[in-house]
Amino acid sequence: MDVYQRIQIPDNFPQVSFCIVNLNARDYLRACLERLPLAASQITWEAIVVDNGSTDGSPEMLETEFPWVCLIRNQTNLGYTRPMNQALRKAKGEYLVQLNPDTLPEEGAFNRMYHFMQANPQIGICGPKVFNRDGTLQRQCRRSAARPWDVITYFSGLYKIFPNSPFFGRYLLTYLPEDEIAEVEAVSGSCMMIRRAVIEQIGYLDEQFFAYQEDSDFCFRARQAGWKVVYYPEAVVIHYGGLGGSRTNPYRGIIEWHRSYLRYYRKHLARDYCFLVNGIMYVGTGVRLGISLFRAFFTREKVVGTKKP
Template sequence: MNHPDISICIVNLNAREYLRNCLRSIPQAAQNLSSEVIVVDNSSTDGSAQMVREDFATIKLITNNQNLGYSRPMNQAMRAATGKYLIQLNPDTLPHPFAFDKLYQFMEANPSIGICSPKVLNRDGSLQLQCRRSAARPWDTITYFSGLSRLFPTSRTFAGYLMTYLPENQIAEVEAVSGSCMFIRRAVIEQIGYLDENFFAYQEDADYCYRARQAGWKIYYYPFAEVTHFGGQGGSRTEPYRAIMEWHRSYFLYYRKHLAREYFFLINWLMYLAMAGKLGFSLIKAWLSKEKIVGTPKP
């Protein structure tokens, strides 16, 4: 059996038109590669699954009868994938021409790299800063949420989380990348397994990158391949309060799983109190919002 060069894995919830455009863009993004596309639909109510069946007959579609979050459905897609590389891709993304070709060539030339992110752009063409970041240790989260990172964007001390001290067109080794588009070597999956399903949604990408680094793999940002990520479409937009709760729960799980052991217990308890305070603030802010819609909280 011949395996494709890449398997593109997408989890969708009520993002039909974004998903349609994303799927249409894939052939241009992988012009010189053999590929397969696997879409897992989380019981969308906007006709997403029917659209995939009717307009993209060659795509493998898996349908769930309820919203299973992100990690579990993505694992469904990854387990069904047969490619040499697996790409986790959000449905509200638009890969640019040759993006996957370029990432594939970069990974082939650098066998020590296990996970790579392209340059992820906002809809206005600016860099989506979360596509290259640190492991979100206490100091980095403090400087991020306090605004110090925005006051001193070129400082390694204060801008460590989003690494704004680095030129956006510089190839860089990083600690974590965004799951909006994550290019993964199959050998990584064979070594460390799939996403941790304790993370319903959010922070599963940071957790996976942390585990890959612990296993000896490098994580890289490669800016010469580009993907536009519209962000906040589908899942988190349709269930804003649940999105807030799940993000904060996931960061707590991530911190306790990987970072708490590095710090004195008082620092850990201060972090937990800060997380609880931020959760309360975010819920109040969402309740006061006119549209009652939130994007994905960061980091």
């Protein structure tokens, strides 16, 4: 398939499919679904929720309060990537939105994203401006491909000392204005709109990633295939973060995050660097895993992955 080719969608199919994976996030999921009619008021859409064996009454809440949601029930926790692929395969829309259950899209957010992508056929993946619960920018919503120097400057804190420097601030692109549309290397899987033509060309999410880094991997593959990945701040979503599946078993979440980064690094980046750099990345990731587990043991707030500054 040629890049930028439009997929012919039957007239009775929705323009956008919202795909959500849920694990014990009932109240946040309810709030998210209640907001969708306002966020997508000018387009036709459907919502697909894959539940990963929740025990908090999420499936029953969906069946009672949101009978229009397509519910897929898994009996156990299958992680994130595999259930998200279940939803993506079920989806019928021209655009497919990966959406976390602990997100709140602002009014008209998906209207704007849809029309922006319709007007720019070279864009394969679009991510909105994502706020933390306190109203600050969740910087992971636009980032680099996490090459070694970018990761080192992030975890060493150098990006905080030199936030306006492209040399030190590349991972979170801190030198870019928050309200400027920008082509980036990756956006956050907490909310990203994908053109169906991208999936038709490069396939679904890579299920070797149990959870985490599947969004970075997908963005990397899309860019390799010639598509643009764009940060679009005219659409805004609040992401509470860490209130979905990772909260259920934070220690496993911490391990899976580091495992997934190593898999992502080996798959896409290791070939570009010598054995010494690769060794530093592998050892550094292992050390950081140990530190993260140690901190989690002694703190009430278990942080999975990178903090949401």
